[in-house]
Amino acid sequence: MENSKLKIGIYELTGCAGDALLILDCEKELIDIFNAADIQSFVMAKSDNIEGDLDIALVEGSVTTEKEIEELKDIRQRSKIVVAIGLCATVGGIQARFLDPKEWNERFKKVYGNIEMTHTKPVQSKPIDAYIDVDFYLPGCPIGKEQFLIFFTRILKGNPPEKSQNPVCVTCKYNENDCLLKKGILCLGPLTEDGCGAICINHNLPCAGCWGPLKTGNRTSEYYLLKEKGFDVEHIKKKMANYSGTKIASFLKELEKEKK
Amino acid sequence: MRIVKLKKENLFPFLEVISKEADLWAPVKKYEDKHVFKAVEDFSEIDLDYQRTIIPPRRILLPPKTNMFEATQNTYKEDFSNVSKKIIFGIHACDVNALVIMDRFYNFAYDDPYYTRARENTLILGYSCWPDEHCLCKSTNTHIVTEGYDLFFSKLDTHYLVWIGSSQGDDLIRKQPSLFNEDISDKDIQTYLNWQKEREDAFQAEIDFIDMPDLIELKYNDPLWEELGKACLACGSCTNVCPTCNCYNVYDKPILGKNASKIVRCWDACTLENYSEVAGGENFRENRADRLKLWYTHKLQAYISKYGKPACVGCGRCIVSCPVDINVLTVGKTLSGEKVDAFWKRFNLQVKKEVRK
Numbered sequence: 373m374e375n376s377k378l379k380i381g382i383y384e385l386t387g388c389a390g391d392a393l394l395i396l397d398c399e400k401e402l403i404d405i406f407n408a409a410d411i412q413s414f415v416m417a418k419s420d421n422i423e424g425d426l427d428i429a430l431v432e433g434s435v436t437t438e439k440e441i442e443e444l445k446d447i448r449q450r451s452k453i454v455v456a457i458g459l460c461a462t463v464g465g466i467q468a469r470f471l472d473p474k475e476w477n478e479r480f481k482k483v484y485g486n487i488e489m490t491h492t493k494p495v496q497s498k499p500i501d502a503y504i505d506v507d508f509y510l511p512g513c514p515i516g517k518e519q520f521l522i523f524f525t526r527i528l529k530g531n532p533p534e535k536s537q538n539p540v541c542v543t544c545k546y547n548e549n550d551c552l553l554k555k556g557i558l559c560l561g562p563l564t565e566d567g568c569g570a571i572c573i574n575h576n577l578p579c580a581g582c583w584g585p586l587k588t589g590n591r592t593s594e595y596y597l598l599k600e601k602g603f604d605v606e607h608i609k610k611k612m613a614n615y616s617g618t619k620i621a622s623f624l625k626e627l628e629k630e631k632k
Numbered sequence: 633m634r635i636v637k638l639k640k641e642n643l644f645p646f647l648e649v650i651s652k653e654a655d656l657w658a659p660v661k662k663y664e665d666k667h668v669f670k671a672v673e674d675f676s677e678i679d680l681d682y683q684r685t686i687i688p689p690r691r692i693l694l695p696p697k698t699n700m701f702e703a704t705q706n707t708y709k710e711d712f713s714n715v716s717k718k719i720i721f722g723i724h725a726c727d728v729n730a731l732v733i734m735d736r737f738y739n740f741a742y743d744d745p746y747y748t749r750a751r752e753n754t755l756i757l758g759y760s761c762w763p764d765e766h767c768l769c770k771s772t773n774t775h776i777v778t779e780g781y782d783l784f785f786s787k788l789d790t791h792y793l794v795w796i797g798s799s800q801g802d803d804l805i806r807k808q809p810s811l812f813n814e815d816i817s818d819k820d821i822q823t824y825l826n827w828q829k830e831r832e833d834a835f836q837a838e839i840d841f842i843d844m845p846d847l848i849e850l851k852y853n854d855p856l857w858e859e860l861g862k863a864c865l866a867c868g869s870c871t872n873v874c875p876t877c878n879c880y881n882v883y884d885k886p887i888l889g890k891n892a893s894k895i896v897r898c899w900d901a902c903t904l905e906n907y908s909e910v911a912g913g914e915n916f917r918e919n920r921a922d923r924l925k926l927w928y929t930h931k932l933q934a935y936i937s938k939y940g941k942p943a944c945v946g947c948g949r950c951i952v953s954c955p956v957d958i959n960v961l962t963v964g965k966t967l968s969g970e971k972v973d974a975f976w977k978r979f980n981l982q983v984k985k986e987v988r989k
């Protein structure tokens with residue numbers, strides 16, 4: 373029976389470890405998780421880790437050092453399926469804000485000076501799909517319990533999730549919330565992947581976008597809408613960029629052009 | 633059909649009597665100016681002075697997310713836990729008419745047991761209303777009710793006139809007939825007629841639905857659809873708030889540690905991208921313009937051609953919900969050649985200007 377279970381590895385690159393922690397925090401289901409899968413490697417949870425061939429690797433965190441690039445490539449080579457979990461792995465995280473490599477270099481020098489890194493060489497923060505092929509994305513900052521458990525169980529049973537995602541607005545309307553955007557508040561719900569349960573709007577706060585940008589979100593229209601409602605363009609841009617990592621780079625470049 | 637009279641102070645005692653054997657759902661205030669239907673135990677929460685709830689009462693019959701059944705490899709167990717005796721009190725005419733449309737949708741070729749069982753156990757107690765600037769129901773002729781209700785309350789100064797629309801409605805009255813009386817005076821009738829006349833004149837929003845099927849046909853390739861598609865945020869709100877939208881998705885929620893799955897049904901919206909995604913990841917309506925065209929064809933053409941009336945009951949919810957002002961009023965007016973002031977229009981002008989620059 374033991375060897376019919378799928379071999380799973382859970383890895384952390386650069387991030388707050390919140391996604392790995394969330395998996396551990398599924399207290400009620402933890403026994404079931406460990407029973408249903410053969411967890412080979414999970415540094416946060418155990419010490420007897422085996423780094424061999426895997427059926428599924430769940431990778432949290434963005435890539436910020438050369439050592440992590442090697443680690444990630446090794447994980448890819450050993451795994452049939454790689455899943456990016458959490459905002460840092462899916463889009464690069466809030467640390468992937470400096471898109472222009474020149475600007476990033478300058479910032480780096482300003483913060484760290486001219487020191488020589490001996491352990492490993494730092495690189496500009498990027499999502500894991502900048503270096504390897506990713507089979508599935510599970511967004512969130514951190515990922516949500518309900519969404520994780522459905523995803524995990526489905527993938528274990530060979531029943532992978534759908535490709536395209538809904539915006540936060542869908543659950544927001546399920547919860548019968550009053551629309552903040554309609555009232556003139558900067559809400560990023562239409563541009564953000566659903567999955568959190570519209571938790572901010574349930575508490576009358578606008579969505580800040582922490583589930584990451586919806587691939588096909590209509591940023592141009594919402595940008596003009598917010599501009600028309602009187603928001604400062606730099607403020608809109610910052611809000612949109614905050615949780616988008618490297619994923620809306622071309623949109624932001626277009627906006628720069630517009631300014632000139 | 634019979635009409636009886638109920639003193640205002642007898643309303644809550646009546647609700648008290650009828651809610652003994654059923655959950656009573658009624659409008660309550662959720663935000664300063666917005667209401668929702670809620671199962672109420674404390675009647676002081678009920679606020680009948682409301683315009684439209686954020687989500688229409690269809691959510692009471694089919695909630696946004698429900699469990700349909702639990703399945704193993706060779707068994708399945710249906711879950712009808714949403715089916716219970718309910719009374720929805722305070723529904724406006726547009727929403728009563730929308731439920732009549734829903735009854736038809738979910739009973740087309742096959743009966744949808746999740747809807748019909750919930751519906752069979754639900755009584756509809758309508759309530760009169762006064763239009764605001766977004767109410768379009770006079771144009772759709774759904775500002776009055778002729779079917780679909782068990783009781784309908786029209787508010788006059790000191791009492792209600794109560795229309796009895798079904799034998800179940802009659803049974804409710806018979807639970808405590810002493811609360812009602814039958815002697816409707818000439819003065820009462822005149823007050824009602826005056827009220828009705830004033831209400832007819834109070835409607836501000838208007839479109840001509842008669843022309844809509846032809847206009848949709850004639851303007852099927854009009855640049856309008858691309859303009860709408862450019863501005864649409866694909867948030868799905870117009871669809872989720874519409875009382876006559878009925879699409880849903882079904883997905884598996886496998887149970888960890890068991891060889892079983894819950895089969896979940898949730899509302900879907902044709903204005904969302906993943907609505908038309910099929911197995912293999914293909915998508916037949918990736919373009920927002922195509923999706924909006926589908927929505928408006930459904931509301932303004934297909935249903936009219938089949939049933940002689942639009943699949944819009946003029947509730948105004950799409951008008952107060954769409955962040956970019958794409959709604960049945962701005963689209964309908966544009967189709968009939970009228971000028972409208974809407975964000976989607978201004979946005980398209982702006983984008984064109986910038987391209988020219």
Ligand code: SF4
Pocket residue numbers: 540541542544545549550551552553554559560561562570573579867869
């Ligand atoms: S409040 Fe935000 S998330 Fe909710 S419907 Fe409006 S825009 Fe969408």
Ligand code: SF4
Pocket residue numbers: 540564565568569570571572573578579580581582583584
């Ligand atoms: S910021 Fe948006 S995506 Fe993040 S928890 Fe709040 S509502 Fe959800």
Ligand code: SF4
Pocket residue numbers: 768870873874875876931943944945946947948949950951960
């Ligand atoms: S189309 Fe708009 S006005 Fe008509 S029923 Fe739907 S939400 Fe109400």
Ligand code: SF4
Pocket residue numbers: 863864865866867868869870871903953954955956957958959
């Ligand atoms: S028409 Fe408006 S409410 Fe409907 S999906 Fe588009 S932006 Fe959202």
